[in-house]
Amino acid sequence: MKMQEPILDEVKLFEDIKRVNSELFAFFKEKYDFILSEKINQPQPPEDVDKLIKRFIVRSSEKPIFQKLNGADDIKDLLEDINDLAKAMGNSIDDIVQSYEEQLKNDQVVETIDMISRLVQKFRKALNARVKKFHVDDAVTVDEMQSDFFDLISKILKENLIERIIPAIYEGMKIGNVEIYDLILGKINNFLSAMGIRTLEIEAGQKINYDFCRPTESEENSTDDYRLKEVIKEIRQLPYIFDEDHIVVEGEVIGWRFING
Template sequence: MEDKPKNIEESDKKDNVPNFDEISILFKEVHSYFSNNPKLNQIKIKNEDTAESKENLISKFKIDKSDIDLFENISSNEDIDNVIKEIQAITEKYLNNISDVLNQSKNESKEDENVKKAINAMINAILNFRKNIKKINRGVEEDLSIDKNIEKIMDNFSKLIEDRIIKDCIAPIYQGMKYSNNNLYDNLLICLNEWLKNMGIYTIEIEEGSSFDDSVDYITPLGNEITKDYKLDGTIKELTQYPYLFNESVKICDGKAIYWRFE
């Protein structure tokens, strides 16, 4: 593809919110882009709602740990500014891919109100994330130790990731994939997983059927379901979200799960 589709920022510079009516002419180009990009076609939701596809759903959200650590070489407040710039650069790079997915899906889902609402909500969340990257140095002070300042920016960034990406994008994608066969969710998840991985974020893999107590430090229970099988008592019935981390000492958010309770 020779000409690159407009990204989110370019689609509506005036108020920083995309106007999908103005970019509908890009549909054919974006469709061709996805058809010819094997990486984005690796994951497909089957038309039929098979038990196998639903059982393996959470595994699609797994992000392997990488060697990337944006915060490891900070030795001064100037380095903090450079880290913020790096995060902004990584974000802009992946916004193009995310925009491509959303643009295509908006055109393909004109009659699906739930998908349109999900798209608009995710766009707002991602734009809000981008807008607030520059604010993750709030609380950084010259008279504090560099370790304290690093702790502050990591806490701020973790909170931003959790609120705008995990809660507002990842969680809705899980629900969308669970109850819909729209490829929007698969293709968007691929982009988000790669984006998070390139910021040094990864997930801890917890298996459904494992003991809830073994993972209690990383899991928030969403509730329980009654079982007559005592062997299932205290095991995870459904994992709806992995725990997300920067490293072993910085947890962005807990995973979420429903567990079995014997009665």
């Protein structure tokens, strides 16, 4: 009996799956210089991008960590608290990855989340090494001490955690397997919240806030509708802030490109 030929939509779906998996692997290889074995697996259905970005929202009622520094005597205890929070985050993520590896051995997603786990451990090492070097010898006032501490902490969080790991989780979620990435993201969000960091909640369709967001435009997002000028089409990353005067990482948004005529 002759087998039925696959319908066109099924062929297109399979090709799309191969393409997005290849793009994710290229993303990791270029950004983090990891070598991955390419395997094509059927992913879980991806989530709508607008809904997906809401998973990255961080809320916090904690006082910003740098504002808890009120004198040289506070430094030791404060640094211990930060390292304890980072250790708890790292251990929790390790447990999640180990549990998932036992369920799906040699799976492409396992390799990806294992890399994220290693990046978290690198963040912990960088955090521990750099906060140990913090001193207040040159600071005269409490405001100066807090400002110096903010500069130190925000730089580490930006370069070693948020900008390195959050985009990787987002790209993984866009392909599928949202559940496992969401577990890891939850631990990172909890850590950031405990540090007093929150995200600024922005939505597609709002005007771009240039104080907190870095927009990009392209020909693909061109419009002749003047109402869409300087309006967010898609959010790639939320802004991470301690408060409105202390930005840790700018948000990344795709804006409509208005063409007059």
